[in-house]
Amino acid sequence: MFDVDVSPTWCVGSVAHGGYLLCITTDAVLRHQALVGSAHHDPAHLTSQFFSATVPGKAQVEIQVVSTTKRWTRLDVDLYQWSPDANTSTFTSPDNQRILRIRSHYLVTTLPEHPEAGVLNYLSRPCPLLEHPGGIQMSDGGDEVPAKLRFHQGLRWKIVDKVEPNDGSLAWACWIEMKGGEEVDQLSSASLSLSRSLALCSLSRAQADSVPSLAALVPFFADVAKNGPEMLPDGLRPGPS
Amino acid sequence: MSLSLDFKSKFRYGTRTFGLYSTTKTIHDGRHDLTVEVWAGPADLGARKPEAREGELDEDRVARWRREGARLVGVSTQVRLLSLSLILDSLRHALRQGLLTRS
Numbered sequence: 001m002f003d004v005d006v007s008p009t010w011c012v013g014s015v016a017h018g019g020y021l022l023c024i025t026t027d028a029v030l031r032h033q034a035l036v037g038s039a040h041h042d043p044a045h046l047t048s049q050f051f052s053a054t055v056p057g058k059a060q061v062e063i064q065v066v067s068t069t070k071r072w073t074r075l076d077v078d079l080y081q082w083s084p085d086a087n088t089s090t091f092t093s094p095d096n097q098r099i100l101r102i103r104s105h106y107l108v109t110t111l112p113e114h115p116e117a118g119v120l121n122y123l124s125r126p127c128p129l130l131e132h133p134g135g136i137q138m139s140d141g142g143d144e145v146p147a148k149l150r151f152h153q154g155l156r157w158k159i160v161d162k163v164e165p166n167d168g169s170l171a172w173a174c175w176i177e178m179k180g181g182e183e184v185d186q187l188s189s190a191s192l193s194l195s196r197s198l199a200l201c202s203l204s205r206a207q208a209d210s211v212p213s214l215a216a217l218v219p220f221f222a223d224v225a226k227n228g229p230e231m232l233p234d235g236l237r238p239g240p241s
Numbered sequence: 242m243s244l245s246l247d248f249k250s251k252f253r254y255g256t257r258t259f260g261l262y263s264t265t266k267t268i269h270d271g272r273h274d275l276t277v278e279v280w281a282g283p284a285d286l287g288a289r290k291p292e293a294r295e296g297e298l299d300e301d302r303v304a305r306w307r308r309e310g311a312r313l314v315g316v317s318t319q320v321r322l323l324s325l326s327l328i329l330d331s332l333r334h335a336l337r338q339g340l341l342t343r344s
Contacts (some may be wrong), residue, residue, distance in 0.1 A: 018244065042252075047245040114250040117309040124247060126304065127280055127311035128262045139288030158286060162262060169264040177286045178257040215252040219281055222246050222317035225263035225277045227325055232268075 001062045002028045004079075008056035011150040015053040019223025021102060022048060025077045026216040028061040029106050033073065036065075042111040043215055048104035054079065057086035059101070061092055066105075066163045128163040133175040136160070139201075143174070149224075160182040169229040176221065242272075246317040258282030260311060268323075275319040283310030 010020035026043055033041050059081045066074040079102040115121040136142075136158050143159050145152040155178055161171035259279035263333070265273055283306050291310065293302040 022244065022246070043248050045245070045247050047243075049243050059248065111248065111251045114312050118340070122289075123313060124308060126307040127260060127313075128278065129260045129280065129311070130307075132284065132291050132303075132306050132310075133258050133282045133286050134284030134288045135290040135321075136287050142286065156286065165264055167266075169266050171262070171264045173260065173262045175282060175286055176259050176261060177282075213278055215248060218248060218315040219244075219246055219317075221259045221261060221279045222277045222315055223244060223319075225261045225275070227273070227275070227323075229265075229268055229273060231265060 001060055002031070004028075004059045004061055006056050006059050008052055009151050009154075011056060013148050013150075015055060017220070018050060018221065019220035021054055021079060022104070022219035022223065023216045024059075025061055025079060025104055026106075026219055028063060028213065028218060029075060029077060029108060032063045033099070033108055037075055038068075040108040040110055042109055044072075044107055044109045044111060046104055046219070047109040048100055048102055050144075052099065052101055054081060054101045054234070055086050058082070059086070060098075071109055072094045075106045075108065077104045077106055078102065080106075100234070118207065128171075129160050129173045129175065130162055131160040132173075133177075136175065172226045174225075176224065195216070242322055243320040244317060245319070246315055248315050249313055252281075252314060256281045256283075258285050259314075259323070271323045273321055273323070275317075275321055277319065278313060279318040280316040281312045281314050 004024055006016050006021070006024070010017050015036040025048075026046065029043060030041065032038075059079055062078045062080065064076045066076055068074075078100055080098040081101055082097045083099045115123060117124070138156070138158065145155060145157060155176055157174045157175045157176040159172070160173055165171050258281075260278075260282055262278040262280070264276050266276075267274055291302055291306045293299065294305075297305075
């Protein structure tokens with residue numbers, strides 16, 4: 001189990017950003033794997049269900065090993081908060097007060113390196129973004145990042161031309177860049193602290209702190225993309241149902 | 242509401258620039274599907290254009306960065322609910338169009 005501080009910065013309006021929360025759970029998974037000395041250190045797949053909005057403040061990430069084989073470790077990873085006050089420091093009866101916010105399942109393994117250029121594979125298809133990020137004119141600061149994203153100062157982006165699907169799908173593409181600074185450091189380390197109540201802590205703390213957490217950033221980007229309905233032209237957007 | 246993510250290879254890129262490519266196939270009953278590809282970028286935003294190799298045609302240079310420079314690091318499928326802000330937007334739109342009247 002890990003104690004977590006959900007940052008008020010990584011929020012959309014007043015609730016925590018879903019991709020940021022998956023950074024937290026993925027980071028917890030990587031630390032857990034290091035702590036227990038597992039042979040598997042790369043997240044390969046995650047599925048997650050969001051039950052209710054997570055608010056800034058304290059939370060707990062609980063990890064259970066479901067199965068271990070030579071190739072895969074499967075983990076159930078749940079994120080809890082307390083109600084009504086997420087920041088209460090006396091969790092007298094966790095069973096009664098805890099609310100399950102997110103339930104996720106992870107497959108952890110040892111991933112292969114990305115195939116080298118020129119080697120025949122079906123991963124390296126051409127990038128569907130048609131403009132090279134280096135060639136984009138950024139003197140205007142890029143496209144506006146909505147202010148409801150509380151972390152909008154930590155990143156910049158530019159919407160670009162893309163491969164248009166020919167099956168009637170809507171498509172949207174952008175290059176997005178982390179500008180660095182405190183917020184971004186916070187995102188990549190996901191503000192995780194180990195629970196003092198857990199025996200696992202007697203294992204090497206230094207070992208856990210040295211876990212590379214770059215992979216933990218991928219879920220954030222996966223969730224920052226525009227909503228499908230927002231891709232529709234003005235006037236065609238669906239109204240309240 | 243629901244998000245799955247497939248991590249494609251060991252993440253070892255010193256990049257802070259990512260490409261997002263998202264597609265939606267259906268929007269119905271307040272829900273919509275979303276597939277998002279996350280690409281590790283070959284350069285920082287506005288840093289420099291890819292240089293052509295000697296004798297390389299422009300379209301070959303473009304084909305090369307799209308095939309070798311950018312790397313697909315994750316594919317995510319999601320189900321999202323229509324966001325409140327989107328509903329408010331469409332309400333405002335309907336008000337402007339005279340489709341709704343304030344009471």
